[in-house]
Amino acid sequence: MASSLKGVRVLEMAQIMAGPTCGLLLADLGAEVIKIEKTPGGDDTRNFLPPDVNGVSAAYLMMNRNKKGIALNLKDKEGIEIFKTMVKNSDVVLENFRKGTLEKLGIGYDVISKINPKIILCEISGYGRTGPYADKGGFDLVAQGMSGLMSITGEDKNKPPMKVGAPLTDITAGLLAASGILAALIHRDKTGEGQKVDTSLYEAGIVHTYWQSAIAGATGISPGPLGSAHPLTAPYQAFKTKDKWITVGASNQNTWLMLLKAINREDLNDNEKFSSNASRKKNLNELVEILNDELIKKRSEEWLKIFDENGLPCGPINSITDMFKDPQTIEREMIIEVNNKKAGTSKAIGMPIKFSKSKTEKSKGAPDLGEHTRAIMQNFGYKDEQIDEFYNLSLIHISEPTRQAEISYAVFCL
Numbered sequence: 001m002a003s004s005l006k007g008v009r010v011l012e013m014a015q016i017m018a019g020p021t022c023g024l025l026l027a028d029l030g031a032e033v034i035k036i037e038k039t040p041g042g043d044d045t046r047n048f049l050p051p052d053v054n055g056v057s058a059a060y061l062m063m064n065r066n067k068k069g070i071a072l073n074l075k076d077k078e079g080i081e082i083f084k085t086m087v088k089n090s091d092v093v094l095e096n097f098r099k100g101t102l103e104k105l106g107i108g109y110d111v112i113s114k115i116n117p118k119i120i121l122c123e124i125s126g127y128g129r130t131g132p133y134a135d136k137g138g139f140d141l142v143a144q145g146m147s148g149l150m151s152i153t154g155e156d157k158n159k160p161p162m163k164v165g166a167p168l169t170d171i172t173a174g175l176l177a178a179s180g181i182l183a184a185l186i187h188r189d190k191t192g193e194g195q196k197v198d199t200s201l202y203e204a205g206i207v208h209t210y211w212q213s214a215i216a217g218a219t220g221i222s223p224g225p226l227g228s229a230h231p232l233t234a235p236y237q238a239f240k241t242k243d244k245w246i247t248v249g250a251s252n253q254n255t256w257l258m259l260l261k262a263i264n265r266e267d268l269n270d271n272e273k274f275s276s277n278a279s280r281k282k283n284l285n286e287l288v289e290i291l292n293d294e295l296i297k298k299r300s301e302e303w304l305k306i307f308d309e310n311g312l313p314c315g316p317i318n319s320i321t322d323m324f325k326d327p328q329t330i331e332r333e334m335i336i337e338v339n340n341k342k343a344g345t346s347k348a349i350g351m352p353i354k355f356s357k358s359k360t361e362k363s364k365g366a367p368d369l370g371e372h373t374r375a376i377m378q379n380f381g382y383k384d385e386q387i388d389e390f391y392n393l394s395l396i397h398i399s400e401p402t403r404q405a406e407i408s409y410a411v412f413c414l
Helices: 020-029 057-065 076-086 101-105 111-114 139-146 168-191 200-217 253-262 266-270 277-282 282-295 302-310 319-324 327-331 371-378 384-392 403-413
Strands: 008-011 032-037 068-072 092-095 120-125 196-200 236-240 244-250 314-316 336-340 344-349
Touching: 008 020, 008 076, 020 032, 020 057, 020 092, 020 120, 020 168, 057 344, 068 371, 068 384, 076 111, 092 168, 111 120, 111 266, 120 168, 139 168, 139 200, 168 196, 168 200, 196 200, 196 336, 236 282, 244 302, 253 266, 253 277, 277 282, 319 327, 371 384, 371 403
Parallel strands: 008 032, 008 092, 032 068, 092 120, 120 196
Antiparallel strands: 236 244, 244 314, 336 344
């Protein structure tokens, strides 16, 4: 079986989270993702310490597996020329700089599209390339606040604002960018045209407000935080048992009846306060109090077994390490181990999409800074003498300046 994106070459000029998330997914789908890192220093996540794995940033290792690495000085005109050479034989340029950065470097879309009319430029920014905030830098925390996410996250309106624990807008922007790139590749296959793809952290936050935006659009009132409860259905939230917390998803009339049967309280459905979803939402506090009184009588493990037997959606509140050990995580290969030359073995999140026909790439560890510089440049037609000269002029960084780098690259490509 062939990988879906085999033969597609992506130049990832991105760092930290949103761009590398996009590049990671494309690499897993079979694209050749060449991570272009700045010199000196490379991707800023290399300095996100602690934690580390044998001295290498765990954050960097997590986000950059399955990629090839070249370190290039784009502040020098010769470094820019090297980049332009790479653009000639690539399909996608992925970047997350501030607006105007590529233009200042002389490699904006107007330039690279002339070098390669089929090139797709994907730009991930804080707010998008148009609009009154286009020139502003963006961060996940700020995007979560401005998109409305923080207004609906937390226990109630009287508590301090709370962000979603994960960098949700960074990750989602990366996934949106990957979707946009795939659509642009299909468009190019049909028309032969390259184009720009533009998404942002701000928009990535907004798309997570579907239910709350439906409420605000219909009523003119912004819903607030509900803890773990659902804005439209009930009961659908976390409950405390005798020993731990669990989640219970009785989100429609069928699952509501399953819950009542499981806790032996079918009488509650005869109560007008709880007989419909609308009435349950209206009387949610009273309902939660009743259910808490029932669920506190047994341990989590007992309730989860009873609920599973009754077909009711439910689950434990796992820690991250609990999730690592969950048999479903293991079966679906969502936590994998990869090898890095310096770090050795480290854990990574696996490919979240499975295919019946297409192959996904066997994962390799994140590259050291400049690990594949020599071999990548050879692949773009540069001779060893030129590469050595560029290295001596500090235009490029090579993790191993000797020809040993070629051996590493050959092993990487196996």
